[in-house]
Structures are given as C-alpha cells and as structure tokens.
Amino acid sequence: MNSNILVFEPVSRTVSLAMSLKKVLLDVKTKYQHVQIVEIEEFGRTLILDGLIQCTEADEYLYHESLVHPVMITHPKPKKVLIVGGGDGAALREVLKHDVVEEVVLVDIDGELVDIARKYLEVIHKGSFNDPRSRVVIMDGFKYIEESNDRYDVVILDLTDPHGPEIAKALYSKEFYSKLTSRLYGDGIIVTQSGNSFFFPNTYGRTVSNVRQVFSIVREYSVWVPSFGYACNFIIASNSYDPARLSRYEVDERLRVRNVSTSYYNGEVHEMFMRMPVLYNRFSVDVDR
Ligand code: SAM
Numbered sequence: 632m633n634s635n636i637l638v639f640e641p642v643s644r645t646v647s648l649a650m651s652l653k654k655v656l657l658d659v660k661t662k663y664q665h666v667q668i669v670e671i672e673e674f675g676r677t678l679i680l681d682g683l684i685q686c687t688e689a690d691e692y693l694y695h696e697s698l699v700h701p702v703m704i705t706h707p708k709p710k711k712v713l714i715v716g717g718g719d720g721a722a723l724r725e726v727l728k729h730d731v732v733e734e735v736v737l738v739d740i741d742g743e744l745v746d747i748a749r750k751y752l753e754v755i756h757k758g759s760f761n762d763p764r765s766r767v768v769i770m771d772g773f774k775y776i777e778e779s780n781d782r783y784d785v786v787i788l789d790l791t792d793p794h795g796p797e798i799a800k801a802l803y804s805k806e807f808y809s810k811l812t813s814r815l816y817g818d819g820i821i822v823t824q825s826g827n828s829f830f831f832p833n834t835y836g837r838t839v840s841n842v843r844q845v846f847s848i849v850r851e852y853s854v855w856v857p858s859f860g861y862a863c864n865f866i867i868a869s870n871s872y873d874p875a876r877l878s879r880y881e882v883d884e885r886l887r888v889r890n891v892s893t894s895y896y897n898g899e900v901h902e903m904f905m906r907m908p909v910l911y912n913r914f915s916v917d918v919d920r
Contacts, residue, residue, distance in 0.1 A: 697854040704886065735766070
C-alpha cells in the first residue's frame with residue numbers, strides 16, 4: 632500500500648476503509664460540523680463531515696445520479712424542486728440538468744459549509760449554486776418544512792447519514808415525513824438517502840418504516856459507492872406515482888426530452904433499481920438508537 636498517511640473511513644461501527652491521504656486542503660469546525668476537504672489517492676477531492684466521507688470527485692456521480700434522477704424522472708413535470716441538505720451542490724447540479732425545472736431551493740443548516748463548498752468543491756458542484764434557477768436557504772431543514780408555505784413537485788433529502796451525526800436525525804422521523812406532505816403539491820414525490828441497510832439494518836428499518844407510515848407508494852433501491860465501502864440505500868415515496876411502473880423506454884424518453892445527460896443512470900439502471908432486493912446483515916451490531 633502507498634506509504635502516504637492513511638485516512639480511515641468508518642463503514643460501520645466495526646469496519647473501516649483505509650485510504651491513502653495525499654493532501655489536506657482544509658480542516659475546520661463550523662458551528663455544526665467538522666469539515667475536511669482533502670485529496671485521497673484514487674478518489675481525488677473529497678468532502679468529509681464529522682469523519683464520514685460525503686462525496687469524492689471519483690465516485691460522487693454514482694450517488695448523486697442515483698439520488699436525483701429516479702425521483703425526477705418519475706414525476707411527469709417537476710418544475711419546483713426542494714433539496715434539503717446537499718450543501719456540496721452536487722444534487723443541485725443534477726436537478727438543474729432537467730430543463731423542465733423552473734426553481735430549485737436548497738436548504739442546508741450549515742452556511743459555512745456551503746461557502747466552503749462554493750470555494751473548494753467547484754470540481755463537484757460545477758457552478759450549480761450560480762444557476763439563476765437556484766436559491767440557497769441556510770436553515771435547519773426541519774424548521775424550514777415547519778415554517779415555509781412553499782410547495783414542491785419533488786423533495787430530495789440529501790442529508791448526513793441516519794446512523795451519522797445528530798444534526799440530521801430528526802429528518803428521518805415519521806413526524807418529519809408527515810410535515811413534509813404539506814410542502815408537496817398533491818402529486819408530489821420525495822426521495823431520501825438512507826444510509827446502508829446491510830451494516831445498519833435497524834436504523835435503516837426504522838427509516839423505511841417511518842416513510843411507509845406516511846406514503847402509500849414506497850420503493851427502495853441502492854447503489855454501490857466505493858468510497859463509502861457499501862451500497863447507499865435510497866427510498867422513494869409518493870401517494871401518486873410509482874417509479875416501478877416506468878419502463879426503461881419511458882425513462883430514456885423522458886431523459887431525452889428533458890436533455891438530461893448522465894454517466895450512470897438510464898432506463899436499464901432504473902429498471903434494475905426497481906427490482907433490487909434490500910440487503911440485511913444478521914451479524915450487524917447496529918442498534919437503533
Ligand atoms: N450523504 C450525502 C452524501 O453522502 O453525499 C450527504 C451530502 S451533504 C454534504 C449532507 C448535508 O446535510 C450537509 O451539507 C449538512 O450540512 C446537511 N444537513 C445535516 N443536517 C441538516 C439539517 N438538520 N437541516 C439541513 N441540512 C442538514
């Protein structure tokens with residue numbers, strides 16, 4: 632292994648990935664979290680929050696295309712989109728690819744992090760914050776959902792992990808999902824990143840149970856993210872549209888009509904997502920806290 636300093640990415644409470652650290656570009660504590668911007672061998676520029684990799688230059692497209700496009704494609708005309716979290720600007724970048732989108736509001740709790748991302752993560756956000764359709768609101772996502780009067784076609788929850796730091800935990804609760812329905816248009820649809828079902832089966836199980844108590848149509852899928860050391864799970868939910876009813880041909884047609892270019896996601900991948908089993912691990916040490 633390369634003689635560089637090793638950085639250990641916690642995969643679960645007992646498993647870590649060892650990676651070769653090339654350079655530290657920034658290491659600060661904001662009001663809410665420990666933010667590190669580093670260069671990692673074979674992964675490039677990387678954002679780490681409270682010791683957990685959030686995205687790397689090399690493989691973030693797998694996560695962000697899988698998070699954003701299935702829910703966006705499932706809605707027939709997503710003009711108004713809300714992203715809660717996503718302070719690195721990558722989910723915003725993917726949403727803006729859909730030329731049907733008229734407005735994207737990104738609500739993140741940490742304004743210092745967003746400023747850091749604007750400066751250090753251009754290679755990832757590619758200027759998405761400056762798109763005239765983008766509006767950034769610095770606020771706790773739970774508070775925003777409670778206090779805002781806006782409604783959305785699509786809501787994307789791109790938060791820190793449900794098994795991660797406390798600041799996002801409340802946004803995986805039944806109470807939050809219930810309040811979220813009043814921020815959706817009647818046929819609105821949501822997606823949330825939901826950590827990992829294999830290493831955190833109880834935490835993941837609680838999240839999907841909370842979603843199922845609020846939405847009638849719930850679909851689960853995942854994508855392997857090499858820098859996470861696991862497949863990241865996603866949950867799509869709606870009371871109107873079922874992503875599993877879209878064929879690969881309809882998905883590819885909607886991508887074409889909206890001029891959306893992707894590196895990973897397409898109609899075949901969408902159909903694969905909708906047929907994936909959820910992986911659990913009976914040896915897991917995850918206790919649902
Ligand atoms: N898991 C995603 C990934 O791996 O790419 C996370 C990406 S994004 C960096 C996670 C964002 O959630 C951060 O910008 C963080 O500030 C934000 N966040 C955490 N708790 C939040 C809250 N309560 N309200 C709004 N944003 C929050």
